[in-house]
Amino acid sequence: MGIRFSHYDPEGFYDELYEEKGQPRPGSALLLRKFASLPEGELQKRQQAAERVILNMGMTFGVYGSADGHEQIFPFDIVPRIVSATDWEHIESGLRQRMRALNLFIDDVYHDQKILKNGVIPNDLIYSSKGFLQPCMGLHPPHGIWCHIAGIDLVRISDGRYYVLEDNMRCPSGVAYVLEARQVMKRTFPELFDAYRVRPVDGYPSQLLDTLRHLSDLPDPTVVILTPGIYNSAYYEHSLLAQKMGMELVEANDLVVVDGSVHMRTTKRLQRVDVIYRRINDDYLDPLAFRRDSVLGVPGLMESYKRGRVALANAPGTGVSDDKAIYAYIPKIINYYLAEEPILPNVPTYICSDTGDRTYVLEHLDQLVVKATNEAGGYGMMIGPHASKQERADCARRIEADPRNYIAQPTLALSRVPTLVEDHLEGRHVDLRPYVLYGREVYVLPGGMTRVALRKGSLVVNSSQGGGNKDTWVLS
Amino acid sequence: MLSRVASSIYWLNRYIERAENYARFMEVNLNLSLDLPRGTTEQWEPLVATTGDHERFTGRYGKATRETVIQFLLADATNSNSILSCLLAARENARTVREVISTEMWEQVNRFYLMVRDGVSKGLSSKTLHTFLTDVKANSHLFLGITDATMSHGEGWHFARLGRLLERADKTSRILDVKYFMLLPTVAEVGTPFDIIQWSALLKSASALEMYCKQHGRISPNTVAEFLILNPNFPRAIRYCLIKAEDSLHAIVGSESDRHSNLAEKRLGRLRSEMDYADMADILSAGLHEFFDDFQLKLNRTDDAIYETFFALRPVEGNMQKEKVQ
Structure with missing residues (x-):
């Protein structure tokens, strides 16, 4: 008797593996059946094995100010995100x-x-x-x-x-984790790669x-x-x-x-x-x-x-x-x-240097995510619904002092992927960073970095702030 | 090969070799202590003296006891030569050259580091210390084997070997010095069973007991010293180290074996040939300790020359101005 999957509940969020409670998406049914057939405790054992592999590979990211060689092991969750061939084409x-x-x-x-x-x-x-x-x-x-x-x-x-x-058009990072996450998954679940047709990275x-x-x-x-x-x-x-x-x-x-x-x-x-x-x-x-x-x-x-x-x-x-x-x-x-319509839409964005937008943003700070225009890595970000009154007030002051430096977006209900939490699965929010190369032609790596906010309910996926990683399986 | 990369490979290997030899230092002293006659106090101070970090030790710990010396040489992160620091430094160096060394080499350095870190953080008792020191040696050997088996024997590999062998030559001289400090043999004691036991403990710590016995059979102080200093075939003997280090240096430079084209080759070649023509009678009459002092000084100068010749990032004579006017 392994993990009881019938208990897993998407709780109204878009779930990457489940259509609704008890109803896996077509691409993930096989994976979930396989997980369910594992003996008690086996999934946790594989999670630990994966962490050991990561430790021995020395797969780390730097954190400033830590005494121990400045590194932390990259947090990784062994439940993959699965992307259907049709979605990927889009x-x-x-x-x-x-x-x-x-x-x-x-x-x-x-x-x-x-x-x-x-x-x-x-x-x-x-x-x-x-x-x-x-x-x-x-x-x-x-x-x-x-x-x-x-x-x-x-x-x-x-x-x-x-x-x-x-868009990260300067020095986007993370592709190494895509390559290494796949290595770790192949060592952890070789049998799944036989059963699935996952596009290689x-x-x-x-x-x-x-x-x-x-x-x-x-x-x-x-x-x-x-x-x-x-x-x-x-x-x-x-x-x-x-x-x-x-x-x-x-x-x-x-x-x-x-x-x-x-x-x-x-x-x-x-x-x-x-x-x-x-x-x-x-x-x-x-x-x-x-x-x-x-x-x-x-x-x-x-x-x-x-x-x-x-x-x-x-x-x-x-x-x-x-x-x-x-x-x-x-x-x-x-x-x-x-002369084309965008295939992938933008998230609605309020530009604080625009007077009308700014007024709206300042009045709705408790509903919006505010971002500094020139920062990356989740720095300079304020998530209104999760921020304290003081944090919102500070944010408002920063916006008024330098409106050009801020934009705001609605707080998005990011999709979730089941994630191993102790002995069971819970939904955790994710994003996806695919990598694009432009040489003779434009190439898109079939896969990408799925970052997962490991803290319950959190929307911040950055590794410096409690985020982890999942392997991303693009099916062929 | 980039100068910085060559330097990192060189130091990566020096640090691994240093960690291994510090384990040997401690082992030889532990072995010697076990055999001490009842009533004699253990001598740990000489061990610190041989590492050359005596002042730092006294400033930090005061009295040399088994605990303080082992802490200092093994687990003290503020001692840049402790086994823990060596592994940290080796790993940092390995990280800067990960794209040059094989994945297997990197993973071995990483595992080695984790093993030392975990051992230190768990705390080492006299029970676990022996196993720990044995593991340090085994991990160093494993790294060496993996390097030989997975890295192309080109320039990088030669820098690795150069670093490792120069470090080893230095440390073998210091292990012999431990014995010298440990017990200045009075004429009466030379050749007594106790003296013999000590010399064989020392051979063991240099992993040299079997090879020595094959060649000489009987253990006598002079032949043991001779074996570890002048033997051209035993891989931990000083002369062997210098011969092979010089081979690597020539391979790096691309020069013939009897020529020198830079200061590093000149100094190493001279030091090696001193060993070729030395004999034990000369060494003993000058005094073993004095001989090692002189040797270590010359070895340091060789290391300086290697730095100057290959690693130093000197400003380059460029001409940006001229370019801009054109």
């Missing part, structure tokens, strides 16, 4: 559309600014965006592509539709490598990953990708610009670098170009980039497209550049 086409439109948008912003001239987006919204970089005006990245690697956060709500929650590193090599005209370019170093919370991912792509993982100190070209310092000589997959923010790329006070970065890198001596992925300046206030205009952006 997601994939929506993401392709968005990736193309956003790249056209960025290119336009840094050249002719037709979209501003035509009055689709207010001028000052662009110029006040922290992600807009004046030094990038007029630059021509290879093939006109600015954002090569994106992670686009989707949520599904009670109506069963997927919405885009945010292992092709990502080679797709990424192709995308990066596409940035150079050379037959065999030297491609490196630039990391801030082991204290960065995503360092694990940087090294994993470097390992899987067989390229050097460099820190800024390893690079030097000599005679206008970027080189890395090796034990024997300086070696020319052609393409840099940089995982450091625009601000810290080059102290000569952006932050003169910064000791980080590679002096002269931007100049070399401008001259086309080295390619950067993503290109500096892509942050203008994932500014959370500009996000509200993305449906219009898609329409403007592609």
